[in-house]
Amino acid sequence: MKSHEPDRRYGGDRQLTQKTADILKGEVKVPVKTVDVSETGLGIKMMGYLPFDQNETVNVYIQELEIERIARVVWTKKFYGISRAGLRFEDQAHVA
Numbered sequence: 444m445k446s447h448e449p450d451r452r453y454g455g456d457r458q459l460t461q462k463t464a465d466i467l468k469g470e471v472k473v474p475v476k477t478v479d480v481s482e483t484g485l486g487i488k489m490m491g492y493l494p495f496d497q498n499e500t501v502n503v504y505i506q507e508l509e510i511e512r513i514a515r516v517v518w519t520k521k522f523y524g525i526s527r528a529g530l531r532f533e534d535q536a537h538v539a
Contacts, residue, residue, distance in 0.1 A: 461476050467502040488525055493526040499515070501514055515533050
């Protein structure tokens with residue numbers, strides 16, 4: 444986000460945390476690292492290409508935080524071989 448742009452993040456306090464997570468799209472499991480996690484969603488990063496696009500629905504599993512949720516991909520970006528994405532949870536929180 445640039446200094447002159449409004450913050451478009453949806454509610455919830457984001458905690459900067461790097462945890463190993465799995466994003467599942469159908470039968471494909473994609474290992475990623477979290478950048479931040481909140482009650483409403485998370486930011487992720489990985490080396491290479493993300494196999495999903497904006498507005499797709501994926502399953503998120505973060506074992507260390509006992510999170511297993513459904514999320515919608517809000518945005519994706521790729522730069523210098525690293526992909527980033529913002530995901531918004533679409534379901535109610537529950538313990539994995």
